[in-house]
Amino acid sequence: MKKIILIALILRLAVTSALLIAGGPRMAMGPDSASYLESARSLLESGQFNREGHPEVIRTPGYPLFLLPGLAAGHVVEITTGLQILLDGATVGIIFTLVRSLGGSRTAAAAAGLLFALDPVAFVWPVKILTETLFTFLTALFLLLAVLGWTRKRPALSAASFAVLAAACFVRPIGVAFVAALFGALLLFTLLGVMDRRRGALLCGLLVLCTGLPIGLWSLRNERVAGYHGFSGISAINTYFYNAASVQATLEGVPFEHTYPWEKTILWEGQPTTPAQLPVWKGPVLNEFRRRGLAILREHLSLYSRIHLAGSLRTAFEGFKFDRLGSVGVLGVFIGQKPDETPSGAALQGRGFLARGVAIARHRSVIVACTLFSAALLALGYLLAFTAVLSGVPRETLRIPVLLLAGTVLTFILVSGGPVGGPRFRLPALPALYALAGLGLSFLQERFGAPKSTV
Numbered sequence: 001m002k003k004i005i006l007i008a009l010i011l012r013l014a015v016t017s018a019l020l021i022a023g024g025p026r027m028a029m030g031p032d033s034a035s036y037l038e039s040a041r042s043l044l045e046s047g048q049f050n051r052e053g054h055p056e057v058i059r060t061p062g063y064p065l066f067l068l069p070g071l072a073a074g075h076v077v078e079i080t081t082g083l084q085i086l087l088d089g090a091t092v093g094i095i096f097t098l099v100r101s102l103g104g105s106r107t108a109a110a111a112a113g114l115l116f117a118l119d120p121v122a123f124v125w126p127v128k129i130l131t132e133t134l135f136t137f138l139t140a141l142f143l144l145l146a147v148l149g150w151t152r153k154r155p156a157l158s159a160a161s162f163a164v165l166a167a168a169c170f171v172r173p174i175g176v177a178f179v180a181a182l183f184g185a186l187l188l189f190t191l192l193g194v195m196d197r198r199r200g201a202l203l204c205g206l207l208v209l210c211t212g213l214p215i216g217l218w219s220l221r222n223e224r225v226a227g228y229h230g231f232s233g234i235s236a237i238n239t240y241f242y243n244a245a246s247v248q249a250t251l252e253g254v255p256f257e258h259t260y261p262w263e264k265t266i267l268w269e270g271q272p273t274t275p276a277q278l279p280v281w282k283g284p285v286l287n288e289f290r291r292r293g294l295a296i297l298r299e300h301l302s303l304y305s306r307i308h309l310a311g312s313l314r315t316a317f318e319g320f321k322f323d324r325l326g327s328v329g330v331l332g333v334f335i336g337q338k339p340d341e342t343p344s345g346a347a348l349q350g351r352g353f354l355a356r357g358v359a360i361a362r363h364r365s366v367i368v369a370c371t372l373f374s375a376a377l378l379a380l381g382y383l384l385a386f387t388a389v390l391s392g393v394p395r396e397t398l399r400i401p402v403l404l405l406a407g408t409v410l411t412f413i414l415v416s417g418g419p420v421g422g423p424r425f426r427l428p429a430l431p432a433l434y435a436l437a438g439l440g441l442s443f444l445q446e447r448f449g450a451p452k453s454t455v
Contacts, residue, residue: 001092001093001096001097001109001110001113003110004092004096004110004113004114004117005089005092005093005113005117007114007117007118008088008089008092008113008116008117008123009085009086009088009089011117011118011123012085012088012089012123012126013085015123015124015126015127016081016085016126016127019127020077020081020127025077027127028077028080028081028127028128028129029128029129030128030129030130032130033128033129033130035051035058035059036059036063036064036067036129036130036131037064037067037071037076037129038051038052039051039056039059039061039064040063040064040065040067040068040071041071042056043061043064043065043068044068044071044072049061049064054226054282055222055225055226057222057225057226057228057232057233057283057286058232058233058234058237058286059232059234060169060170060171060172060173060218060231060232061170062131062134062167062168062169062170062171062172063130063131063134063171063172066080066083066134066171067080067129069083070083076129077129080129081126081127081129084125084126084133084134085126087126087133087134087137088122088123088126088133088136088137090137091116091122091136091137091140091431092113092116092117093113094137094140094141094143094144094431095109095112095113095116095140095431095434095435095438096109096110096112096113097109097144098112098140098143098144098147098431098435098438099112099435099438099439099442101144101147101148101151102147102151102398102401102402102435102439103398103442104438104439104441104442105441105442105445107441107442107445108438108439108441108442108445109438109442111437111438111441112434112435112437112438112439112441113434113438115377115380115381115434115437115438116430116431116434118373118377119374119377119378119430119434120370120371120373120374121374121423121424121426121427121430122136122427122430125424125427131171131172132424132427132428134171135168135171135172135175135427135428136427136428136430136431138164138165138167138168138171139165139168139175139408139428139431139432140431140432141161141164142161142162142164142165142168143161143404143405143408143431143432143435144161145157145158145160145161145164146158146161146162146404147401147404149161150400150401150404151397151401155202155206158203158206159206159209159210162206162207162209162210162211163210163211165178165179165182165210165211166179166210166211166214166215169211169214169215169231170214170218172428173231173232173234173235174412174415174416176215176231176232177411177415178408178411178412178415179207179211179212179215181407181411181415182207182407182411183204183207183208185403185407186200186203186204186207187200187204189400190204194399194400195400215231218231219231222283223283226282226283227282227283227284227287228283228284228286228287229283229287230286230290233283233286235290236286236287236289236290236293237286237289238418239289239290239293239294239297240289240290240292240293241289241293242418242419242420243293243297243304243307243308243418243419244292244293244294244296244297245419246304246307246418246419247296247297247300247303247304247307248296249419250303250307251300251303256419307417307418307419308417308418308421309417310417310421311416311417311418311419311420311421311422312413312414312416312417312421313417313421314417314421314422314423315412315413315416315417315421315422315423315425315426316413316426317378318422318423319371319372319374319375319378319423374423380437381430381433381434381437382433382437383437383440384436384437384438384439384440384441384444385406385409385433385434385436385437385440386440387440387441387443387444388402388405388436388437388438388439388440388443389402389406389436391439391440391443392439392443398439402436402439404432405432405433405435405436406432406436408429408432409429409432409433409436412425412426412428412429413426413429
């Protein structure tokens with residue numbers, strides 16, 4: 001395990017350092033970084049969770065709190081990226097321990113950790129001042145504590161796992177959808193007798209107490225300070241400016257970007273304005289965004305279902321594209337491949353499909369190789385995870401843990417669909433996916449007589 005963690009740390013340190021050296025601190029900034037930094041500065045300076053002088057209801061305070069050490073020290077990029085590298089190393093250790101706690105061999109556990117350590121979807125994100133790395137770590141920690149609580153019959157560990165899950169929701173509000181899915185699964189398994197009813201009822205109660213209570217209290221805070229009816233205003237923005245806009249784009253037969261509401265003049269309170277001019281921190285505005293977006297989705301439910309499913313499939317299977325990180329040009333310069341060396345579309349016209357592919361691969365060889373490597377790791381992970389589900393569910397002692405891991409992968413893929421679905425949103429599912437892959441490898445070792453190390 002220590003060697004695998006070391007590989008993960010060295011790889012992430014090398015990639016992060018290369019990008020920051022070649023591109024400077026701007027490489028750490030994503031489209032959402034400024035909002036997290038501004039609310040974190042408000043916490044540091046006034047103790048108030050504000051942005052632009054108003055109570056912040058779009059973001060939740062989990063990640064801004066994580067940024068405080070770097071802001072307080074005056075080196076937010078260096079300290080935050082360093083902490084995120086360490087969190088990724090800890091996630092590798094959690095995956096290893098998770099496989100071992102379910103009876104997997106040391107070889108299989110090491111392989112599971114190595115899959116996560118080498119997956120480009122995982123190792124490129126510590127460079128960004130974004131929530132991905134922290135949320136993935138908290139999700140992995142929740143899974144480990146939940147599995148230990150179940151296998152050891154320790155309610156205290158189960159309660160701790162739900163508390164960690166609540167913290168994850170305050171980092172990325174998408175966690176609320178996972179909490180709802182988990183509660184539904186627990187309730188269903190309890191009613192159907194898949195798990196002991198007293199134990200199932202206890203877990204449902206602990207989940208409501210440890211996650212529902214803090215989520216509900218923060219929603220009440222948003223209602224009180226800003227008049228917003230919900231846990232995070234980002235859901236209202238996503239509903240209107242992404243999901244509903246994608247439906248409108250399809251109906252109009254134009255690319256999604258052409259109907260993206262941020263680029264259009266809309267009517268607000270009877271006056272033409274652009275969304276950038278709207279006071280988006282005010283709850284009633286966000287409530288209206290959500291109302292309008294949901295109305296469009298309900299009217300075209302079948303169409304949006306297809307759009308959402310397509311996004312979920314991209315999240316599940318699309319290979320990682322370094323362009324999504326904004327690092328292709330900078331990384332190319334750092335490794336000696338200049339962006340202007342890539343042949344233009346006009347220069348490629350008249351060539352066959354294979355010739356075009358060879359020309360692009362030759363000029364972007366490292367990028368293409370990383371993309372193919374990511375796809376190969378993902379295919380191996382899914383194949384081994386499928387083996388784990390087929391072999392683990394029939395075993396009574398492993399049934400619930402295996403269903404938890406498989407359900408985690410499925411839930412994050414399904415809720416991350418829509419017009420912007422892609423490999424970035426697969427990241428929080430990777431610890432569960434690769435833990436299942438480790439179990440699948442261990443089952444194959446048993447089946448074909450490979451020695452199972454227990455040292």
